[in-house]
Amino acid sequence: MLQTLLVYLSDSQREGRVITRRMRCKAMLWAFCLFSFLVALIFGIIAGAIYLAREMGAGPAALLIAGIAFLLGVIALIILAVMSRPRAYGPPPGMGQVAMAPLVVQSLVGNAMQSRPYVTLAVAGVLAFLAARPIVRK
Numbered sequence: 001m002l003q004t005l006l007v008y009l010s011d012s013q014r015e016g017r018v019i020t021r022r023m024r025c026k027a028m029l030w031a032f033c034l035f036s037f038l039v040a041l042i043f044g045i046i047a048g049a050i051y052l053a054r055e056m057g058a059g060p061a062a063l064l065i066a067g068i069a070f071l072l073g074v075i076a077l078i079i080l081a082v083m084s085r086p087r088a089y090g091p092p093p094g095m096g097q098v099a100m101a102p103l104v105v106q107s108l109v110g111n112a113m114q115s116r117p118y119v120t121l122a123v124a125g126v127l128a129f130l131a132a133r134p135i136v137r138k
Contacts, residue, residue, distance in 0.1 A: 045069070 052061030
């Protein structure tokens with residue numbers, strides 16, 4: 001038994017190292033992507049400001065770029081708020097729709113038995129009769 005425990009611990013430790021390595025690699029890739037997009041955004045804003053300054057003047061160009069940046073920030077905040085809101089009627093975590101079916105049926109039958117026990121028993125009897133009847137196709 002002790003040997004089994006030691007094997008389990010060594011396997012879980014090895015698996016933990018693999019997962020940690022993957023997470024670290026993924027975090028480094030996300031950081032690189034974020035840095036690249038941030039640099040592209042900054043240089044795009046600078047290029048847009050220079051172009052607009054020639055077309056309409058420095059003051060209105062700066063106001064226009066600030067307004068666009070503010071609008072993008074508001075859109076990002078709205079997207080974050082929508083993404084982080086809790087799901088009101090979703091299934092519990094880790095439980096799919098098929099796994100929840102017996103719980104739903106049990107809940108419905110329990111409620112039906114409390115409100116109308118004779119009707120529920122009659123419906124159950126009819127369903128049992130239909131299920132037990134041989135299926136004949138002509």
